[in-house]
Amino acid sequence: MMVTLTIDAPEHVPPELVVPFDQLNGPEVMSFPPTAAVGIGAEKPVFYSSFYGGFWVFTRYEDIRAIYQNPDVFIQWSQGFPANPFSKLYKPLYLNPPEHIAWRRVLTPIFSPRQMMRYEEFVRDLTRTQLAKIAPQGRCELVSEFADVIPGRMFCFQLGLPEKDYPRFSGLAHDLIFGPAKVLREGGTPDDARAFRVKVNAEIDDFIAKLIPERRKQPGEDIVSFLLEGRVDGQPLTDEDIITMTTLLFFAGTDSTRAAITYAFLHLAQHPELRDQLVRGEADIKKASEELLRVHGFHMSSRQAAKDFEIAGVRIKAGDRVVMSTGAANRDAAKFPDPTKVDFHRPDAHSHLTFGAGIHRCIGSHLATLQLRVTLDEMHKVITDYRIDESADPVTFVGGQGKTIPVNLPLVYTPVNYVPPA
Numbered sequence: 001m002m003v004t005l006t007i008d009a010p011e012h013v014p015p016e017l018v019v020p021f022d023q024l025n026g027p028e029v030m031s032f033p034p035t036a037a038v039g040i041g042a043e044k045p046v047f048y049s050s051f052y053g054g055f056w057v058f059t060r061y062e063d064i065r066a067i068y069q070n071p072d073v074f075i076q077w078s079q080g081f082p083a084n085p086f087s088k089l090y091k092p093l094y095l096n097p098p099e100h101i102a103w104r105r106v107l108t109p110i111f112s113p114r115q116m117m118r119y120e121e122f123v124r125d126l127t128r129t130q131l132a133k134i135a136p137q138g139r140c141e142l143v144s145e146f147a148d149v150i151p152g153r154m155f156c157f158q159l160g161l162p163e164k165d166y167p168r169f170s171g172l173a174h175d176l177i178f179g180p181a182k183v184l185r186e187g188g189t190p191d192d193a194r195a196f197r198v199k200v201n202a203e204i205d206d207f208i209a210k211l212i213p214e215r216r217k218q219p220g221e222d223i224v225s226f227l228l229e230g231r232v233d234g235q236p237l238t239d240e241d242i243i244t245m246t247t248l249l250f251f252a253g254t255d256s257t258r259a260a261i262t263y264a265f266l267h268l269a270q271h272p273e274l275r276d277q278l279v280r281g282e283a284d285i286k287k288a289s290e291e292l293l294r295v296h297g298f299h300m301s302s303r304q305a306a307k308d309f310e311i312a313g314v315r316i317k318a319g320d321r322v323v324m325s326t327g328a329a330n331r332d333a334a335k336f337p338d339p340t341k342v343d344f345h346r347p348d349a350h351s352h353l354t355f356g357a358g359i360h361r362c363i364g365s366h367l368a369t370l371q372l373r374v375t376l377d378e379m380h381k382v383i384t385d386y387r388i389d390e391s392a393d394p395v396t397f398v399g400g401q402g403k404t405i406p407v408n409l410p411l412v413y414t415p416v417n418y419v420p421p422a
Helices: 027-031 038-043 060-067 099-111 113-137 142-147 147-156 163-185 192-218 223-229 238-269 272-279 285-295 365-382
Strands: 046-049 055-058 140-141 302-305 309-311 314-317 321-325 397-399 404-406 411-412
Touching: 027 397, 055 060, 060 309, 060 321, 099 113, 099 223, 099 238, 113 140, 113 142, 113 147, 113 365, 140 142, 142 147, 142 238, 147 163, 147 238, 147 365, 163 192, 163 238, 163 397, 192 223, 192 238, 223 238, 238 272, 238 285, 238 365, 238 404, 272 285, 272 365, 285 365
Parallel strands: 055 321
Antiparallel strands: 046 055, 140 411, 302 321, 309 314, 397 404
16 A cells, blocks of 8 residues: 655654654554554654654553643544544544533443443353354354454444344444455555445445434434433534444444454464463453453554643654554553563553543443453353464454554364353
């Protein structure tokens, strides 16, 4: 894919800090995304990339946390980074204080304790159903047959869709993330890939738009119904607001959860001693989930400086773009001793920055963690000796604006005839 290099860094950037780091398609990223900025960060904790018009990259835990918690200086902007000309004003993601608070509050009923209890029951039943399908096979492609299915169908449940609509909507979730890369692999141009994504976006928007009049007539405990009840400054949300907020939850929820599940099982397949801890019940599933999320920070969140500011010994000028490597932050030895070791008894693993921090921390992080926890719990009751299938295609990754996730994960294991509990 075509990338844009700057010819010269701005005058306020020390030349020794300029590095040709491509956060989307660089070799470090495609090798293993969570560690992409770790090597450079060890020598230069803050550096300036010469790609995509130039941007700062922060790698230390405390620096990144400070940026997240200073939304007056480091603001969101609607084009994303690198700039995406098809982006909408996704609320509350691209809003800044004080508007952000009121719009984020509209989403809180969707993730209430009552809803989380409903979601857990659904995810557990769904996970067991998928295990009944893949366990007897003795092999599976975990992304398409498991990690893709769980968050896709979870979102269908959140929308209150009948089961007959699950395959279509889950298919759209898959196409949105993996479709553009497939277009490129098959010889299409970057413009073709963008056109494909725009088409899928339009189909998702149209699907959700048709739900709005249905939920007005017959509301339920679903996302669109909750948003129809939402108010900002005393005013109801417009249909366009409901569509964009629902699609934001869809984008953010499905691919992040898919990534979290796949990275976790990739690591466990490569480290059977850790897998066996879960099989034998020697590790707390909640702590194991947080530790696996810590060591696989896959987001590279971005901000733009609203004013001149000094942080970590560098001068940031108004308008500068800033990228935070959560993968590097989560492997910062100053915060997490022996950071490359995966320790299911690590006391502060939950302090990871995989889902961000501050006012923009991922509102669905508890749901994503719940899905990871349940899948880890149920998988290790059924399929206990999985490993990477060396005869299949190697694991590869696909990049997006803020995260890079596995495309595939082929596993082999002893076939098991599994019948889910009634």
